[in-house]
Amino acid sequence: MSNLTPREIVSELDRYIIGQHEAKRMVAIAMRNRWRRQQLDPELRDEIAPKNIILMGPTGVGKTEIARRLARLSGCPFFKVEATKFTEVGYVGRDVESMIRDLMEVGVSMVKKEETQKVRIKAEKNAEERILDLLLPAPKSQTPAYANGSEYEPAPEKPKDDSTREKFRKMFRAGQLDEREIEMEVTVQSGAQVEIMSIPGMEEMGHNMQDMFSRMFPGKRKTRKVKIREAYEQLIEEEADKLIDMDTVVELARERVEQTGILFVDELDKIATRHEHGGGTDVSREGVQRDMLPVVEGCVVNTKYGMVNTDHILFIGAGAFHFAKPSDLIPELQGRFPLREELAPLHKEEFYRILTEPKNALTVQYKALLKTEGMDIDFSKEALETVAEYAERINEESENIGARRLYTLMEKLLAELSFDAPDKSGQSVMIDKDYVRNQLEEVTEDRDLSRYIL
Missing domain, CATH: 1.10.8.60 (Helicase, Ruva Protein; domain 3)
Incomplete structure (x- = not known):
C-alpha cells in the first residue's frame, strides 16, 4: 500500500482536480490512517474501523474524480456503483452485496495483472520459442513439452537446425517477421452459451452455474492463420497463465480488498427517505438502506472467490443532496458515515x-x-x-x-x-x-x- 503523506496525497490530487481543498484533506487523512493501521500489532489493527465519508455537492464538481484518483495513488481496488441500481431483497434488481462481488472482481484482475508482469520476461522467452517451433516444425515423432498444458520446455533439436533457428530468432527480434503469417491453434468460444437468470439475492448461484457449464463445454481450439506479431502476444498470455498460480492470486486479492478496498457509492441522496412523505417508493428506498447497513457496518459476503469480510473496506458516499439531506438517511446508516464534506460549486x-x-x-x-x-x-x-x-x-x-x-x-x-x-x-x-x-x-x-x- 502506498505510504504517501497527507500533504503528498493532496499535492497529487491538485494535479488533476481544481479546488475542493477541504475534501482533499479529508480523503488524504483517511488514506493515511489506513497506512497507519497497517503498522500496528494485529490485535489492535483489527479493532480500528475505517471512517467512512460522504461527499456532498452538485454534479461535476469533482466528487467521483477525487475518489478515483485517490484509488490510483494508493494502488487500492476501487469500484464505483450507483445506489439507485439496488433494490430491497425480494424485488427484481441488484442486491446490495453485489457491489462487494464486483469489488472482488476488480481486486482479482488487479493482482493478476501484477503477477503477469512479474512472469512476463519468462513468458516472452517461452512464447518466442513456440514461435520458432511454428516456423521450424519439429519432426512428427517429437511432441512439444507444452502439449499437456505444463510449462513450456524447448524440444530437443538436431545440431543442423541451430544455425537456421538462430537466424530466424534474430529476424524475429528485429521485427522482420511481424507481418508474416503462420498457422497456430487458437481457442474459440464453445457452442453452448448459457445465460443464467439469477433470483434476486442469489446472483452467486447464477455465477456458479455459469462456471459449471463453462467447464462442461470448454472452448474448442482450431487452427487458423495469424500474423506473427499477433500470435506472439497471444502466446505470451497463454504462457503467463501457465506460470501464474490463480489460488495465490485470489488469496492476495481477497486480502487486498478486505484491507484496502474502496467502494464509491454515488447518488446516495437518491435513496434517502424524506420522512414527511409516505408511499411505496420511500419504503423501497429505506429497504435499500437497511440492506446496505450490514455491508457498511461489516459482514461476510459470499463471492465466487470465497468469503469476503467488509469490516475494513472504505465506503465513500456521494450525492448532490439538493432535496434530501444526510440526516434523511436512517440513523443507523448515518452513524456509519461519520465524516462529511460539502464541495463548493464552480465559478x-x-x-x-x-x-x-x-x-x-x-x-x-x-x-x-x-x-x-x-x-x-x-x-x-x-x-x-x-x-x-x-x-x-x-x-x-x-x-x-x-x-x-x-x-x-x-x-x-x-x-x-x-x-x-x-x-x-x-x-x-x-x-x-x-x-x-x-x-x-x-x-x-x-x-x-x-x-x-x-
Whole structure:
C-alpha cells in the first residue's frame, strides 16, 4: 500500500482536480490512517474501523474524480456503483452485496495483472520459442513439452537446425517477421452459451452455474492463420497463465480488498427517505438502506472467490443532496458515515483553472489530438477566460452540471477546426477572444438554446 503523506496525497490530487481543498484533506487523512493501521500489532489493527465519508455537492464538481484518483495513488481496488441500481431483497434488481462481488472482481484482475508482469520476461522467452517451433516444425515423432498444458520446455533439436533457428530468432527480434503469417491453434468460444437468470439475492448461484457449464463445454481450439506479431502476444498470455498460480492470486486479492478496498457509492441522496412523505417508493428506498447497513457496518459476503469480510473496506458516499439531506438517511446508516464534506460549486475562476492547470486539461487534450493531423493550436488567456465565463453563465441559466459544461463548449468551439484539420496540416492557429465569441455566439444569443447544451 502506498505510504504517501497527507500533504503528498493532496499535492497529487491538485494535479488533476481544481479546488475542493477541504475534501482533499479529508480523503488524504483517511488514506493515511489506513497506512497507519497497517503498522500496528494485529490485535489492535483489527479493532480500528475505517471512517467512512460522504461527499456532498452538485454534479461535476469533482466528487467521483477525487475518489478515483485517490484509488490510483494508493494502488487500492476501487469500484464505483450507483445506489439507485439496488433494490430491497425480494424485488427484481441488484442486491446490495453485489457491489462487494464486483469489488472482488476488480481486486482479482488487479493482482493478476501484477503477477503477469512479474512472469512476463519468462513468458516472452517461452512464447518466442513456440514461435520458432511454428516456423521450424519439429519432426512428427517429437511432441512439444507444452502439449499437456505444463510449462513450456524447448524440444530437443538436431545440431543442423541451430544455425537456421538462430537466424530466424534474430529476424524475429528485429521485427522482420511481424507481418508474416503462420498457422497456430487458437481457442474459440464453445457452442453452448448459457445465460443464467439469477433470483434476486442469489446472483452467486447464477455465477456458479455459469462456471459449471463453462467447464462442461470448454472452448474448442482450431487452427487458423495469424500474423506473427499477433500470435506472439497471444502466446505470451497463454504462457503467463501457465506460470501464474490463480489460488495465490485470489488469496492476495481477497486480502487486498478486505484491507484496502474502496467502494464509491454515488447518488446516495437518491435513496434517502424524506420522512414527511409516505408511499411505496420511500419504503423501497429505506429497504435499500437497511440492506446496505450490514455491508457498511461489516459482514461476510459470499463471492465466487470465497468469503469476503467488509469490516475494513472504505465506503465513500456521494450525492448532490439538493432535496434530501444526510440526516434523511436512517440513523443507523448515518452513524456509519461519520465524516462529511460539502464541495463548493464552480465559478468562472475555477473553470479557467480547470482549462489551464491540470495535467490532463482539456486544452492539453485538444492540442495533442489536432497535433496528430499536423496542426498546431494555441489558446490566448482572454479566449479561455471567455470560455470560462460562458460556462458559468450557462450553468446559472440552465442546469448546473459543473465542469462537464466545458466539454460541450470546447467541442463546439473546436468543431470547425477538428473537421478541417486533415486539410490544414502544417498550419498554426491561435484561438483568441474574438474566435471564441464567433463560435459560441449562438449559445449566448439564444438563452433557450443553452438549456439543451449538456
